Amino acid sequence: MQGYTQDKDAYLKRLRRIEGQVRGIAKMVEDDKYCIDVLTQVSAATKALEAVALGLLDEHLRHCVAQAAATGGEVAEQKVAEASAAIARLVKS
Numbered sequence: 701m702q703g704y705t706q707d708k709d710a711y712l713k714r715l716r717r718i719e720g721q722v723r724g725i726a727k728m729v730e731d732d733k734y735c736i737d738v739l740t741q742v743s744a745a746t747k748a749l750e751a752v753a754l755g756l757l758d759e760h761l762r763h764c765v766a767q768a769a770a771t772g773g774e775v776a777e778q779k780v781a782e783a784s785a786a787i788a789r790l791v792k793s
Contacts, residue, residue: 703763704756714752721745753790760786 704711725741761783768779 703759707755707759711752711755714748718745718748718752721748750790757783757786757790 721741722745725738725745728738728741765776765779765783768776
């Protein structure tokens with residue numbers, strides 16, 4: 701079971717909403733909408749995706765990493781390394 705399983709429906713709902721935002725942005729471009737308006741919507745979609753990513757990261761830390769830390773050993777080290785790499789990717793973007 702993944703750490704986000706309890707909130708899976710909420711995550712899917714948020715991702716579908718973001719998907720709709722992105723389709724709306726594509727329509728704005730097709731309709732030659734004002735650049736700043738398009739950029740505003742891109743920024744909103746980006747922030748929404750970042751919020752999903754942070755939620756998933758939090759779930760990963762609370763469930764997967766905490767469970768591995770309780771077990772200890774190589775598994776714990778691997779989960780911490782995975783989490784660190786995920787954080788680094790999020791910070792770069």
